[in-house]
Amino acid sequence: MADAMLSLRHLCKSYGALTVTDDVTLTIPKGEFHAIIGPNGAGKTTLIHQISGLIPSGSGHVLLEGEDVTRLPLPLRVRQGLVRSFQITSILPGFSVLENVALAVQARIGTSFRFFGRAAAEERLNAPARAALDEVGLADRAETRAGLLSHGEKRQLELAIALAAEPKVLLLDEPLAGTGPEESAVLIALLQRLKGRITILLIEHDMEAVFALADRVSVLVYGRIIATGTPAEVRDNVDVRVAYLGEEVT
Amino acid sequence: MMIRREALPLLLFAFFALMPIAASFGPESYLLALVTRVMVFAIAAVSLDLILGYGALVSFGHAAFMGVGAYAVGILSSHGIKDTAIQLPVALAASAFFAVITGALSLRTKGVYFIMITLAFGQMAFFLAVSLAAYGGDDGMTLSGRSQLFGFDFIKRDRAFYYVTLVALIAAYALCRSLVVSRFGRVIRGARENPQRMAAIGFPLFHYQLAIYVIAGTLCGLAGFLMANQAEFVSPAYMTWQRSGELIVMVLLGGLGSLHGAILGAAAFLLLEEGLSGITEHWKLIFGPFLVLVVLFARGGLIGAVERLRGKGGA
Ligand SMILES: Nc1ncnc2c1ncn2[C@@H]1O[C@H](COP(=O)(O)OP(=O)(O)OP(=O)(O)O)[C@@H](O)[C@H]1O
Ligand SMILES: [Mg+2]
Numbered sequence: 332m333a334d335a336m337l338s339l340r341h342l343c344k345s346y347g348a349l350t351v352t353d354d355v356t357l358t359i360p361k362g363e364f365h366a367i368i369g370p371n372g373a374g375k376t377t378l379i380h381q382i383s384g385l386i387p388s389g390s391g392h393v394l395l396e397g398e399d400v401t402r403l404p405l406p407l408r409v410r411q412g413l414v415r416s417f418q419i420t421s422i423l424p425g426f427s428v429l430e431n432v433a434l435a436v437q438a439r440i441g442t443s444f445r446f447f448g449r450a451a452a453e454e455r456l457n458a459p460a461r462a463a464l465d466e467v468g469l470a471d472r473a474e475t476r477a478g479l480l481s482h483g484e485k486r487q488l489e490l491a492i493a494l495a496a497e498p499k500v501l502l503l504d505e506p507l508a509g510t511g512p513e514e515s516a517v518l519i520a521l522l523q524r525l526k527g528r529i530t531i532l533l534i535e536h537d538m539e540a541v542f543a544l545a546d547r548v549s550v551l552v553y554g555r556i557i558a559t560g561t562p563a564e565v566r567d568n569v570d571v572r573v574a575y576l577g578e579e580v581t
Numbered sequence: 582m583m584i585r586r587e588a589l590p591l592l593l594f595a596f597f598a599l600m601p602i603a604a605s606f607g608p609e610s611y612l613l614a615l616v617t618r619v620m621v622f623a624i625a626a627v628s629l630d631l632i633l634g635y636g637a638l639v640s641f642g643h644a645a646f647m648g649v650g651a652y653a654v655g656i657l658s659s660h661g662i663k664d665t666a667i668q669l670p671v672a673l674a675a676s677a678f679f680a681v682i683t684g685a686l687s688l689r690t691k692g693v694y695f696i697m698i699t700l701a702f703g704q705m706a707f708f709l710a711v712s713l714a715a716y717g718g719d720d721g722m723t724l725s726g727r728s729q730l731f732g733f734d735f736i737k738r739d740r741a742f743y744y745v746t747l748v749a750l751i752a753a754y755a756l757c758r759s760l761v762v763s764r765f766g767r768v769i770r771g772a773r774e775n776p777q778r779m780a781a782i783g784f785p786l787f788h789y790q791l792a793i794y795v796i797a798g799t800l801c802g803l804a805g806f807l808m809a810n811q812a813e814f815v816s817p818a819y820m821t822w823q824r825s826g827e828l829i830v831m832v833l834l835g836g837l838g839s840l841h842g843a844i845l846g847a848a849a850f851l852l853l854e855e856g857l858s859g860i861t862e863h864w865k866l867i868f869g870p871f872l873v874l875v876v877l878f879a880r881g882g883l884i885g886a887v888e889r890l891r892g893k894g895g896a
Binding site: 446 | 759760762763764765766767768770771774775777778779780781782783784785786789792
């Protein structure tokens, strides 16, 4: 447990009478690629919101490298290295692709209380941004307005933004959602390359991708983790098959 | 491309710079006073454009900063302190202070609540001024003359004051122009597009928005300092909610988020008001519908219309 990168302790969240996150406890060691699967409405996105600090938790704790970040607001968690992407694409459509990523670099290095000098011309910000774009395969679109990208390219851009923040932990909420087969192959190859380098918590419906990428998989149903294990263990787990894969137990 | 985009503000400043020469052939003091007033309001409108156009924060209490700046001049000079070297820093500091307090509270709210709370703070400033019986209360007070600089009456002559105001406008414009493309300005513009994305990139937006609010309030305090000197009079009328509304209309009329649009908007607003009120006493019956039409049909304001024309006409 000494090398736990991200720990969730008894996390809960309710909306009125509806319990969306129900006593979630999970420890993810440094460098692990952990996937969370679960049916629609299981509370996966809500859990990411809680871990990232977008919404407050009802009770429980989030620990990053053993440090309690439960009370830290979203932007400050990002600065601690806890970075997320969104299920519904969230970019700055009026900015160039490069500027979208350069802003993430700007948040990470130096101060943004600088009132003179053209930010868009700062090589110190643009060079790391171009490197991140290169990594996701979007380098040739750097000068395009982000709003004009295809859906798949926007997903790539969101990953580039997240990478430019140099995360210790990357929380990915269905990065493959809505991408075509070619685009998702590019993204899966990218995730494969990131595996081991960064601790990753991935939410994904694409089972093939999940079982190929993840070191361990947790299954979330009605806000509870009903099983955690290697992909093989989870696939064979009876409860999972009943609750999630919808199979009859033979 | 760059040259064409910068052409309009340069044209505006050239017009302001040369106007007094033309005015000397006509009703000089009337024209100087009118255009000085235009430039003073242009500074206020440019400062509002920073938060309204670039920050997407609809402040309905911006005139209060003009009032704070103007009252700093009025109150100090009524105690015999007439030097700009003291008056101006006090006017700016008072506006900045008012902005820090009101901004820190208002920026905790969003949308229509932000509009309401800035309006409420504006009204508080207005009623505070009304209650200052020692400084004219309701009626305001007449200054015994314009501010001095190290003992010199440097803006006593209308033409000198005109050019001082023009320099202030150009300086304010240049400052804002630099600001909006800087690292800081990029954060503000990003927050306008997608605040959630900016937070998830790692920007605590409240800090940046408070900073831009204070910068805008302080600049508007400069406009207040000039306003008091232009009229040689200060009164609570400078900070009515109607005045705040007029500032918003100036920015919308000129075109949001371009800075020089705000200058054009202030000029169009005040010159139309002046022109129409000379023709008929029912000028508001013409002015009102005109504003509605511009907002409805010239999306992007006058700047938008100019750019569309240029887009159609040129290559
Ligand atoms: N702000 C909210 N107010 C009330 N209920 C909410 C709110 N946000 C989410 N919910 C409910 O919480 C449950 C879990 O939602 P969540 O979006 O976390 O599911 P999910 O597992 O991400 O689903 P999907 O696979 O469709 O993305 C749903 O029943 C949803 O209706
Ligand atoms: Mg979801």
